[in-house]
Amino acid sequence: MAHIHLGEGAFPLWALILWTLLGVGLVGAVVYRVRKGGLKTHQIALAGIGAAASFAIFQLNIPVWGGIHMNLTGLVGILAGPLLGTLIALVVNIFSAALGHGAVGLLGANTLVNATEAVVAYYAFKTLMRQDWDVFPASAGAATLGLSAGAFLMGAIIVVSGVNGSALPRGDLAIAVAGLVGLNLGVAVVEGILTGFIVQFLASVRPDLVGLADRGAREESSGVTA
Template sequence: MAHIHLGEGSFPLWALVLWTLLGVGLISAVVYRVRKGGIKTHQIALAGIGAAASFAIFQLNIPVWGGIHMNLTGLVGILAGPLLGALIALVVNIFSAALGHGAVGLLGANTLVNASEAIVAYYAFKTLMGMDWDVFPASASAATLGLSAGAFLMGAIIVISGVNGSALPRGDLTIAVAGLVGLNLGVAVIEGILTGFIVQFLASVRPDLVGLADRDTQEEPTGVTA
């Protein structure tokens, strides 16, 4: 949902290097974890579907305040997990940058933003389900939290980096970015609700896809009475 739509050369060189190194560090850690722990076959299939869906909806840009859109990273994180979710964020950003949706130099920054959405959404969903929340409020809230985290991170990256050629002082830039973050928070709620409906449907037909198969088994009555 959150995405830095600035063009090439918008960030100073030091900022490009910083966010790129942090992005590389995150992806390197993810790849290490995947190689060490492995992934399940159904997760690979979900990752492919999630990447395609995320990329498709990612291109539907609304030209408001620099551009807003949905990208389903919260849903991707819930279904594919935090590791594959981060890799999907990288892949989607690479293909998007190739089409001119986001600067190539901002791949590191945008991967950090979108990977954080998937990671936060996943752990928030697991936490809320562990607290016996129903599927819809848990997934909707988790996705909203993840997307909100991405929006705040996006704003922080822009304010910390500054924008080359901008006539706005840092204080005015912060105010402008705060408005953009607020707009993205509103979209996060909408996308969170959409994610809730999707996860609720999947849980009703294939609970194993959202990690609920074991929970359903535990909740089934045993038929034994005292």
């Protein structure tokens, strides 16, 4: 949901290098973990579906304050997990940049932002489900929390980096970015609710996709139903 829409050359060189190195480091660590742990066939298929869905909705841009949109990274994180969620964020950003949706130089920064959304959503969802939350509020809340984290990180990256050619002092830039972050937080709530409905539906037909197969078995054995 959060995405830095600035064009090429908007960030100073040191910022591009910093965010690119951090992005490469994150992706490198994820690839190492994936290679070490391996992937199952259904995970690869799920990752492909998640990437396609995220990329498709990501291109529906609302031209408000630099552009806002949904990208389902919270849903991707909940379904695919933090590792594949990070790789999906990278792939979606690469394809989007190739179409002119986001600067190529900002791939590192945008991957950090969207990977954060997926990772936070995944762990928040697992935590809430362990506390016996129902599927809808757990997934909606987790997605909203993840997307909010991404929005704050996006704002922090812009303020820390500064914008080349901008006449705004750093303080005024922070105020302007705060408005953008606030707008994205509102969209996060909407996308969080949408994610909640999707996960609730999937949990009713394929609980294994959201890691609830064991929970359903326990409820059936104990006679408890949702």
